[in-house]
Amino acid sequence: MNAEIIAVGSEILLGQITNSNARFLSNHLAELGINVYYHTVVGDNADRLKDAIEIAENRADLIIFTGGLGPTKDDLTKETIARHLSTTLEMDSEALESIQAYFKKAKRVMTDNNKKQALVLKDSEVLVNHHGMAPGMLYKTEGHVFMLLPGPPKEMEPMFQFEGKPKLARLLNKEDVILSHVLRFYGIGEAELEDRLQDLLDQQTNPTIAPLASDGEVTLRITAKTDTAEKAWTLIDKSKKEILARVGQYLYGYDDDSLASKTIELLKEQEKTISAAESLTAGLFQSELASVSGASAVLSGGVITYNEEMKISQLGLSAELLAEYGVVSEQTAKAMAEAVRAKFKTDISVSLTGAAGPDAHGDQPAGTVWIGIATEADTQAYQLQLSGMRNTNRLRAVKLALYYVIRTLTDYNARKI
Numbered sequence: 001m002n003a004e005i006i007a008v009g010s011e012i013l014l015g016q017i018t019n020s021n022a023r024f025l026s027n028h029l030a031e032l033g034i035n036v037y038y039h040t041v042v043g044d045n046a047d048r049l050k051d052a053i054e055i056a057e058n059r060a061d062l063i064i065f066t067g068g069l070g071p072t073k074d075d076l077t078k079e080t081i082a083r084h085l086s087t088t089l090e091m092d093s094e095a096l097e098s099i100q101a102y103f104k105k106a107k108r109v110m111t112d113n114n115k116k117q118a119l120v121l122k123d124s125e126v127l128v129n130h131h132g133m134a135p136g137m138l139y140k141t142e143g144h145v146f147m148l149l150p151g152p153p154k155e156m157e158p159m160f161q162f163e164g165k166p167k168l169a170r171l172l173n174k175e176d177v178i179l180s181h182v183l184r185f186y187g188i189g190e191a192e193l194e195d196r197l198q199d200l201l202d203q204q205t206n207p208t209i210a211p212l213a214s215d216g217e218v219t220l221r222i223t224a225k226t227d228t229a230e231k232a233w234t235l236i237d238k239s240k241k242e243i244l245a246r247v248g249q250y251l252y253g254y255d256d257d258s259l260a261s262k263t264i265e266l267l268k269e270q271e272k273t274i275s276a277a278e279s280l281t282a283g284l285f286q287s288e289l290a291s292v293s294g295a296s297a298v299l300s301g302g303v304i305t306y307n308e309e310m311k312i313s314q315l316g317l318s319a320e321l322l323a324e325y326g327v328v329s330e331q332t333a334k335a336m337a338e339a340v341r342a343k344f345k346t347d348i349s350v351s352l353t354g355a356a357g358p359d360a361h362g363d364q365p366a367g368t369v370w371i372g373i374a375t376e377a378d379t380q381a382y383q384l385q386l387s388g389m390r391n392t393n394r395l396r397a398v399k400l401a402l403y404y405v406i407r408t409l410t411d412y413n414a415r416k417i
Contacts, residue, residue: 001033001034001035001061001062001145001172002034002035002036002037002059002060002061002062003029003034003035003036003037003060003061003062003063003064004036004037004038004039004040004056004059004060004062004063004064005021005022005025005026005036005038005039005040005064005066006040006041006042006049006052006053006056006063006064006065006066007019007021007022007039007040007041007042007065007066007067007151008042008043008044008049008065008066008067008068008076008077008151009041009043009044009067009068009151010043010044010045010074012041012067013041013042013043019039019041020153021066021067021149021151021153021156021157022039022066024153024156024157024160025064025066025160026039028160028161028165029168030210030223031178031180031223032165032168032169032172032178033172033178033225034062034168034172037059037060038056038059038060040052040055040056044068044074044075044076046076046079046080049068049076049077049080050080050083050084053080053081053084054084057143057144060144061143061144061145062144062145062147062168063144063145063146063147064146064147064149065077065081065146065147065148065149066149066150066151066156067150067151068151069117069134069136069148069149069150069151070117070134070150070151071111071113071114071116071117071133072113075116077148078119078120078121078137078148081121081139081146081148082121085121085139085141085146087121087122087123087139088121088122089119089120089121089122090119090120090122091115091118091119091120092118092119092120092126092135093118094126094128095117095118095120095126095128095129095133095134095135096115096118098129098133099114099115099117099118099133102133114133117133117134117135118133118134118135120135120137121137121139121146121148123139124137124138124139125137125138125139125167127147127149127159127163127164127167128159128163129150129155129159130158130159130162131154131155131158131159132150132152132154132155134150134155136148136149136150136159136160136163136164138164138167140171145168145171147164147168149164177225177226177227177228177229177231177232178223178224178225178232179223179224179229179232179233179236180221180222180223180224181221181222181223181236181240181254181255182219182220182221182222182254182255182256183219183220183222183240183243183244183251183254184217184218184219184251184252184253184254184257185217185218185219185220185247185250185251185252186216186217186218186250186252186259186399186400186403187250187403188218188247188250189213189218190211190213190218193211193218193220193247193250194211196246196247197209197211197220197243197246197247200239200242200243206224206225206226206235207222207223207224207225207232207235207236207239208222208223208224209221209222209239209243210223215395215399216396216399216400217259217399218250220243222236222239222240222243224236252403252406258292259288259399259402259403259406260288260289260291260292260402261292262402262406263289263402263405263406263409264289264292264294264295264298264299266406266409266410267298267348267409268294268297268298270347270409272298272346272347272348272409273298273299273300273344273346273347273348274289274298274299274300274346274347274348274349274350274405275299275300275301275302275340275341275343275344275346275348275349275350276302276303276340276349276350276351276352277302277303277305277315277336277337277339277340277349277350277351277352278302278303278304278305278351278352279304279305279306279311279327279336279351279352279353279354280352280353280354280355280356280369280393280394280397281352281394281397281398281401282304282306282394283302283304284394284395284398285302285350285352285398285401285402286299286301286302288398288402289402300344300345300346301344302340302344303315303340303343305336308322308327311327311332311336315335315336315339315340315343316339317332317335317336317339321335326361326362326363326364327353327361327362328353328354328355328361328362328364328368328369328370329353329364329370330370330381330383332353332370333351333352333353333370333371333372333381334351334372334374334379334380334381335372336351336353336372337349337350337351337372337373337374337379337381338372338374338379340374341374341375347375347376348373348374348375348405348408348409349372349373349374350371350372350373350374350401350404350405351370351371351372351374352369352370352371352372352397352398352401353369353370353372354367354368354369354370354384354393354397355367355368355369356369356390356391356393356394356397357388357389357390357393358389358390365385366393367384367385367386367387367388367393368383368384368385368386369383369384369385369386369393369397369400370382370383370384371384371397371400371401371404373404373405373408375408380404380408382400382404384396384397384400
């Protein structure tokens, strides 16, 4: 089965939002063995959407639509598809009751146009929306399958994963078990990773190995297809061992892990706390940790010392040290890490100081960053030379700091400090 994904929404064409839905759907469709050959984006215009549908029908068996199922006049996806397929829309009573219950619970007046969200294609299979109002639909004709999904990712992703994907699997009569396992790496580029694994990538059959780079990270998705979950995991584990034997030193996590979540997980496991002193990142490091649920159990606090005066008054650094070595230096990074660790009485602490750019900081060129990591055992400092735009450098510095914390915590267990 070949598929095309059509995203409906002028806001995507205007660059106001990113079409992350297409990436998510392509990822999951690949696991089903469904080939996605085209991503299409069309604005909120019935004629242009009709043209896009006709083109898609000539090159795809499965056409998935995202967006345009809401209550406003520019939400016209199902109306346009209904006209194209010469069918009608009918009210889905369960969806209507769910929408009415939402407004009652929120103590808000439900306007008549909200009833529009409960309309579905006649004779379609309804996909329940457990995270919003508008239901999705699966509609089959003699030659095509149409799936309609809401636009907001927080509604679309769970609807497809738990409602749409199983229906497609049954439609394909797939009795095979398809499992995927993601390995997450940091500190190695995609090109180098592929070079080290080239023979494995060239020889892959089942399981398959798919590399993907994003935001400085590299992931490998191992996907196995067989008749039982046990056999699939056996295939995955064999490939995983071969991969880690070559690049295991760069692995930091699996599947839904992130650098921040892995850091929190390790700190909790080891019953340790963390603090931070931030200069160029101005709180971004702590914000990244705090984005993970349960961070309060391990994140004690920190300080933002953006200028020399604050480094002296808030952290107790000496003016002589700053004068001799400069703000952007190994010595300052170590001193900041040690000072904030003592101030917050934590097991580990992190400092970030540097020249984010575009201008240099004294004799230190733009992109120069020092990260300090202090533990009871010792203090280490790592120099980075980043080459991106200002805010890109700041975000990369945060991710690299998280990576160094993970490496430190991993060594922490090994050395039994």
